[in-house]
Amino acid sequence: MSDYTITQVYPSDACMIARVDELLEAEGIERDGNLDYTCAIVDEDYRVVATGSCFGNTLRCMAVSSAHQGEGLMNELVGHLIEKQYERGNMHLFVYTKVTAAKFFLDLGFYEIARVDGTLVFLENRHDGFASYLSALAKTRRDGRSAAVVMNANPFTRGHRHLIETAMASCDTLHVFVVSEDASLVPFSVRKRLVCEGCADLPGAVVHASGPYIISSATFPSYFLKDAATVNEGHARLDAAVFCRIAEALGITERFVGEEPTSQVTSIYNRVLCEELPRAGVACTVIPRLAQGDTPISASNVRRALQVGDLDALRALVPDTTYRYFTSEEAAPVIERIKAAGDVAHY
Template sequence: MNNFKMYYIDLNSSFETKRVTEFLKRFDLEYNLVDATLVIKDEKQKIIATCSKLNNVIKCIAVCKDYINQNFLNKLVTEISKLIYLEKQDEIFVFTKPENKFIFEGVGFDNIFVNDKIAFLTNKINNYKKYKTYIQNLLTGNDIAILLMNCNPLTKGHGFLIEYASKKYQQVYIIPVKEDVSLFTYEERKQMLSLFVKNFTNVALLKGSDYLISKATFPTYFLNEEDKIVIANSEVDANVFVNLFENTKSKITRVVGSEPNSRTTNLYNNVMNTVLEKNNIGFEQVERYTINNNVVSASTVRKNIYENKEWESLVPQTTIEIIKKVDIKKRMTEKNVYKNN
């Protein structure tokens, strides 16, 4: 490395990020959704290798073909992994091109999902296997509905969907989104669900997972991005869902609410429908619950709380009880997420 320099670029520098963007275009890669970028430059200050990360996901990886045998990729991955571990993450994921996956397999990563466009790997495959075993060991019943819910907070709309599924399907399992980037914490959202479903005899709450709707598998769930990026992320998340529920003896149906007001989630639902159909898993989209012809959404509840407007009629009593234990206005100011997530 004597004639080469490896360093983290300043993501606030348009000059630096433009150079990385242009470099990655040569490899047909898009530079987006990152919180750190590491580059290697030659003696002429030309970028010859780079990789980035978003939370605990390594992505945007490229090395000039003239330097492919210089072990630069290993150096980049080792260095950026140190940063991920410093941020208290205990598992690292990789998004890369399928032709690159063997490189990561050689340094301790295993495939979760690979298609002709993308490879998604982890360095803790046993965590994934344990979660899959946990899911499949708990499933009972012949006709099962699976609901993935963020519930930020749980509204009467979520309640309507749960009640609908409980009446139509023999058994209902709810998986809360585990990613803690919402206004309400994972534990608070899980408690909202637990309290709401306690009187349902055929509804059970499962543990959330880093493998379903997280910033690893589906970062654009939490952001607004270009359609093609949303679709690519959705395909990964949908196929991970298929893998987790494959080979079960029960009939599985993914149940979701329609999304008239969310372009991102509507795209996600369309991709999910296509992928599940190809893999013999059911998909049902239920018309959203409305009050006075207005869709009841968690974003409306958050907005009304922030603006001191009426919100309690939009949520069940169990949700009110939990929200009133939180200094919600202070949290909204600190986290600045009342409009998103």
């Protein structure tokens, strides 16, 4: 490393960003849309010979120029990113990488969580991280037939409640997983609270935080996958692989998903789950969306109502528990965030 320097790359530095993108492109990688720290290893002429990034507690977009491979630069790069993560207080780290690169991270002390053969491997830096998560879940296991739903609930709507009620008609216990990532306009703490309050009268419903193992499509890393279809398939197949382990820990025999007729992403996701889960003995059932007139009830429509202050529309779309929250003073910061967001129809 005597001839090289590691430097932070700032989003405002268009020249360095262009050099990073050029290296990534040469190595068959596209810069991920979700990054909050980027660095570059540069030579004495300030040419970028390696680069890597972070987002939350993940390492992303790592590449070394083909002309400089074999010089130990990837080790230096990953070591720097891990140190930066520790400085930021992120001790539990995750990596999504190509299958061909997995051994490198295993040799660095990462441990495999799950993989999609031929596409990607999901790893973490704790040898017992996923096992501890599964062990904690197993303590909530109940006798009888168990099923599950996974939801972002951004926020909790009458449609979410309908999905839960429909699923509960087929099981004794329904495990409801709320995506923990704070990548939504409604913070996770509020989303989970509204799900808990909205299900409080259903003793068979057990609400869980998804933790770091079930992630949203909004932040799924896409930098080493070639196109949008591959990204969507990869996310769904990885989610299925992780969920099968969760299902085993909880004795879950069926997962229910909501139909999303207008979303190609969700259509792909549901199709893959319906293909993959039965191979592990878990049925996958798609539930038609609850509609208001001819329009399916969606969280996007709830956010639109909040954005324009239409309380009548809001009341028609959400349970009383959600309505009470959003008409309270406590919700003011969240509503302001939604109003400032512009387009609120996204995930």
